Each structure stands twice: as structure tokens, then as C-alpha cells.
Amino acid sequence: MIEASLPLLVPLTFLLFALIIPLFGVKTPTVAYPMALVGTSLAFFFGAYGLVWVVFEGPISSQLGGWPPPIGIEYVLDPLSAFMTVVITGISLLVLIHSRHVVIVEHPTKRVPYYGVVMLLLAGFSGIVSTADLFNLYVFLEISSLAGYALVAIGEKRSPVAAFRYLLLGSIGASLYLLGTGFIYIMSGSLNMADVARILPVIGEQPAVIAGLILMVTGIGIKMALFPLHYWLPDAYATASSVSSALLAPLGTKVGAYALIRILFFVFEPTYVRETIPLTSIIAWLSIGGIIFGSIMAINQGELKRMLAYSSVAQIGYIGLGIGMANPLGFTGAVLHVLNHAFMKASLFLVVSNLRIKVGHSNIWAFDHHLTRQMPWSMAAFVVGALSMIGLPPTAGFFSKWYLILAGIKGSNWIFVAVILLSGLLNAVYFFRVIERVYLPLRKDPLVQSDGAREFQGWRGREVKFSILVLSGGLLLLGLLNSYLVNGVINLMIPVDL
Numbered sequence: 001m002i003e004a005s006l007p008l009l010v011p012l013t014f015l016l017f018a019l020i021i022p023l024f025g026v027k028t029p030t031v032a033y034p035m036a037l038v039g040t041s042l043a044f045f046f047g048a049y050g051l052v053w054v055v056f057e058g059p060i061s062s063q064l065g066g067w068p069p070p071i072g073i074e075y076v077l078d079p080l081s082a083f084m085t086v087v088i089t090g091i092s093l094l095v096l097i098h099s100r101h102v103v104i105v106e107h108p109t110k111r112v113p114y115y116g117v118v119m120l121l122l123a124g125f126s127g128i129v130s131t132a133d134l135f136n137l138y139v140f141l142e143i144s145s146l147a148g149y150a151l152v153a154i155g156e157k158r159s160p161v162a163a164f165r166y167l168l169l170g171s172i173g174a175s176l177y178l179l180g181t182g183f184i185y186i187m188s189g190s191l192n193m194a195d196v197a198r199i200l201p202v203i204g205e206q207p208a209v210i211a212g213l214i215l216m217v218t219g220i221g222i223k224m225a226l227f228p229l230h231y232w233l234p235d236a237y238a239t240a241s242s243v244s245s246a247l248l249a250p251l252g253t254k255v256g257a258y259a260l261i262r263i264l265f266f267v268f269e270p271t272y273v274r275e276t277i278p279l280t281s282i283i284a285w286l287s288i289g290g291i292i293f294g295s296i297m298a299i300n301q302g303e304l305k306r307m308l309a310y311s312s313v314a315q316i317g318y319i320g321l322g323i324g325m326a327n328p329l330g331f332t333g334a335v336l337h338v339l340n341h342a343f344m345k346a347s348l349f350l351v352v353s354n355l356r357i358k359v360g361h362s363n364i365w366a367f368d369h370h371l372t373r374q375m376p377w378s379m380a381a382f383v384v385g386a387l388s389m390i391g392l393p394p395t396a397g398f399f400s401k402w403y404l405i406l407a408g409i410k411g412s413n414w415i416f417v418a419v420i421l422l423s424g425l426l427n428a429v430y431f432f433r434v435i436e437r438v439y440l441p442l443r444k445d446p447l448v449q450s451d452g453a454r455e456f457q458g459w460r461g462r463e464v465k466f467s468i469l470v471l472s473g474g475l476l477l478l479g480l481l482n483s484y485l486v487n488g489v490i491n492l493m494i495p496v497d498l
Helices: 002-025 029-057 079-106 111-130 134-153 159-188 193-203 207-224 233-239 242-267 270-276 279-299 304-325 328-358 376-390 396-410 414-439 462-480 482-493
Strands: 060-063 074-077
Touching: 002 029, 002 060, 002 074, 002 079, 002 111, 029 060, 029 074, 029 079, 029 111, 029 482, 074 079, 074 111, 079 111, 079 242, 079 328, 079 462, 079 482, 111 134, 111 242, 134 159, 134 233, 134 242, 159 193, 159 207, 159 233, 193 242, 207 242, 207 279, 233 242, 233 304, 242 270, 242 279, 242 304, 242 328, 270 279, 279 304, 279 414, 304 328, 304 396, 304 414, 328 376, 328 396, 328 462, 328 482, 376 396, 376 414, 376 462, 396 414, 396 462, 396 482, 462 482
Parallel strands: none
Antiparallel strands: 060 074
């Protein structure tokens, strides 16, 4: 039955299309886009089917090559991994639908390798969330990272420097995670997550286990861009090409957040990381720093894409804060914000893509009210995404922040509550200045003139509007239906002893 193979089907689908796109695209480059779209659509179907099956029937386990764990590598779809699979495949499908003309403009001679690398990136992301093996997680982490370095490197003139910095820090993070995994394997004799979880209560006090956990969390923190390990993120997101940013910003750091949740709360016990080693408290306070730092830096940016990159540092802080508070409400807020932020950032970065193609730049000081006539749908989508980032009801961003506030109140963490409320005001500062320039007539001409549009035939095609409208509508729909999502899916993934 197909259900038994569902944990493997999504990463295998992406890997298959990563191979066949270059194979068929060598002679016919135009097939790269439709093949990438078909592969991602199939992966989304498998992911959605897997989530429905898991919610109603329970988790699914697959053994690679028929070898049972802990000897063989196991892949598992449980509520958390199935949920993340749908987020990855759904967002990537919408971004790729939008990418048709954008990639032609930005990478006219590199379409085939570009879509092949994108498939490899998504294979790594989906493999990370479906594997139940600590070392196999490292393998997929490196697959996605190598693809991510390549996607960043072919962006703007400064992108090779940003990609090199990303490569250096990403390699350090991967090395730390691998070293920590080695410590855990030496002490437990296993790499299977469920098997290690059964053994850890006996060996949890050993210094090697403690050191291994700290190394793994630090390595994942770099991949997640957890403050102050975020140094690679602003330049990477700001200088990557439009489609690359729209894929990496919503998904890359969220996969890191998933790995952190999986290791802290499912491999190790919540009480262990709260009391024996207070890692959750450290993560919470670092996340508070990230929220404040990212928001202040975003205010100081005059380039919209760079502003969104720094805002990602702050938004990752919300997810880290929910993880760090280590209670059911915080967990719910963190997982819900993973979904909400994926929708928000994909929508906003696709708007930036439209701006750069249509008007030739994304410089905030060059915006004026003419944009509302040139790009009414894109500007409307930007407003919805901005309101959700600020956290205004009934948008999705309000509800994930609301759960984080409730978690802070429940734990009497009043500083956390105050920072969440303050960050909403900071978010309003840097988003409303953009909305003001776009929707209110200026008395003077813009200080910066356009660099020149890069028009292409088919700009008014449905692909350009479809994705941003679906994402923006999704932000409203997720907000209105958040209780069904929380009660029907997220509550199923909360660890029993959290």
C-alpha cells in the first residue's frame, strides 16, 4: 500500500526530479519549469495525503531497504513531521508557480540547473523532517545547505560573498551537529531517534551526552539563524535572487526550528532540557535578544528586501521563544508561527520579486503612490502580509503571537510578554512607513529614481497574481480557522510530558 511508503515518497520525488530535470533539460531547457512544477505538485499531494492519514489513522513508519531500526534507517510521519512536510511542499509549490517568468528574466541561461538545484534543496528539507535517524538528518541537512549555498551565490553582484559567508558558518554548524551526534552515538550505541530516546534516561547524566546535546543545539542554532548565530542570514536573503529568497526565507530556518524541536522534546525529554540542562531558558533569552535586534535593524533599512531579511531574525525569535518557554502553549505558538511565518514571508518576498521585475528596484525611499495603480494586487498582498507580521487580528500572525503571550503569562514570564507586545509596535514602525509611501500621495518626488524595469511578455499572466493572492488569502483563512488547526493537528504533536 502507498501509505506504508508515504514517509519516503516526498524526498524521493524531489530527488528523482532533481536528476531528470538536467537529463531532459539539456536539449530542451523549456521543460525545466513544468517538470519542477509537476514534481512539487506530486510531493504536495503525497504530503497532504500523509497528513490526513496521520491525523485520522496515526503515525506511519518506513524502513529503508527493509532493515528494521535501530540497524536500518527509519523514516517516520507523525503529526509534527507530516505538518512540516505540507508546509514545505505547499509553500514551495506556490513559489514555483510564481517563478515561471521571474526565472526567465533573472536566470535566462540557467533555468535547467536552477530548477534542478531547487529540487535538491526541497529534497533536503523534506528529508530532514521525515527521517528518524540522527545521522541521516545530518545528511539531508548538508544536501539542503549545499543547494542553498548555490542558490544564494547566483543572485546579485554581492551574492558570492554572502554565499561564502553562509558556507563558512553553515559548515561550522553542520560540523558541530555531527560532532554532537558522534558523542550521542558513542554513549548510546544507536542513531535511531526513538531508540536513543529510550536509552537516554539511563545515560543522561554522562558528560559526553550533555556535551553532545549542547553541540547539536548550537549547530542547529546556526542553521536556524537563532540570535546571535544569525550573521549569515541578512546578506544571504537580501542578495539572493527573487525566487531563491522566496524559498529560503519561509522554509530554510523553519526546518532548523523543526530539528531543534525534534531533538529537545522528542529525543531528549522536556524535563531534561528544562531542569538538568536549562537549554530552553537559554534559547528563550537569546530569542528575546533576536526579536529586539532584528526589529531595530529592520527599522534602519532602506531596501525592502534587506528589511524583510532582518525581520526574519526577529520572527525566528518568536519561534525560538515558544520553544524556550517549553510549555504546551509555547509549543503551540512556535509551531503555529512556523506555518504563519512561512505564508507571510513567502507572500512578502514574492511582492518584492514583482517590484524588482515591474519597476526595477525595491528601494523604500523610491516608493510612491503610483505603485498602487501599477501593482494593485501586489500592494494589497503586501498590506495583508505586513498586518500579519505586526500581529493584527484577524490575520494569522495575531494568533501565533497570542499563544506565545498566553505561554508567557502562564509561566509568569512578564518580560517575555512585554517584549512580544513591544515588538508589535516595532514591526508597525518599519511596515507602516512602506504602506504610507505606497498609499499616501507624497508632496515631493521620490528621493531615489527607478533603476529601470525589466519588463517581460506575460507580466499580467495569472501565475504572477495567483501565488500572492493565495498566500495573502491564506493568512486571513489561517487566522479565522486557527482553532481548528490547533485542535485538529497541533494538539496531536505536543509531547505528553511537556
